[in-house]
Amino acid sequence: MINYWWLSSFAVVGLFLILKWLNGYSEKPIIKSLTNPVFLAITIIAVLLVSLDLPYKPFFEHTQVLSVLLEPAIVALAIPLYQQFVHIRKNALLILLSCAAGIINATFVGALLGLFFCAPSELAASVAALSVTTPITLLVTDSLGGIASLAAAMVIFIGVLGAVFGFIIFRLLGIGNDQAQGVAIGTTCHAIGTAAALRENPKIGAFASVAMALSALLTALIVPWLYPFLQQALL
């Protein structure tokens, strides 16, 4: 039987490029967020594999060439992080503290929910690092013993939710400060939220970019120590 799995990498790249091109055509902010190429690519591939009853393992093995590049790409995240450091000097402490508060809150709420729903440990660990960009979530969740792929899918979905409903929530609650909106969206809804923030207002987008970069750093520093501590303290 011919092995068609070797086509997987090409299929993923092709699908992603088509979706990215289509996403560029949509002008309405909500449509742009809902048609996010990563969100759609993962959904389409997952639906295809499940509906055609195809196994995930050979797909993953034959797309290793893409997954292998994730590690150097994470190291390269140092560049936007360094670039944003220059801009936060003026409000550094406030942004740093509020980002840290958001990340600690996300891990704490995740741990509490895990306890409340009596979730198995691997599932509870999967929601410990959701307030950060996807590549960081993959690594941190894996190091905590969680299901990295589930956390990644949840983080992407949170990004879409934040991009669609984030600014509606701010309007309902009367939060009009640009810095407050930007830092909140950047920390909780990472790249997809930041893209929506940039479309909403460049100033909000700038704060969101800073917060997204900072939350990547803070999550890497805080969550691997905080989560095991919370687990011990809450049990």
Add this chain to the structure above:
Amino acid sequence: MTQLKKRLKSSIQFLLSCAIILANLFIAKLIMHTTGGSFPAPLLGMLLLVTLLLTGIIKEAQVTPFASPLLNFMPLFFIPAGVGFIEHLELIQQYWQFLMTALLLIPLTSLLLISHIISHYKSKDQHD
């Protein structure tokens, strides 16, 4: 001849940028391997590179030739891993209430907390 020189120069810059990023990753992996810690090595590599950039030991321009395409196509690299949740569909079905609650409550509480902290301090600043 000058075009050849330019191409050679950009190729060397690309290779140097590639070497810097991979060296950071390698050192981070070596540190984690020797210490036996559970901290993810690529994240340590990222922190090492940020430190090198902030201290001026490495210049931003030295890293961008390889870093820019990597960052531009980064979403592509985690699509295969992101699809992996289909291996846990039974677990997801069993605990869907937990996952749905986490999906809504975690971002909502963080969003409200952060925006309120900053709004509070900003309004205090204006009154002072």
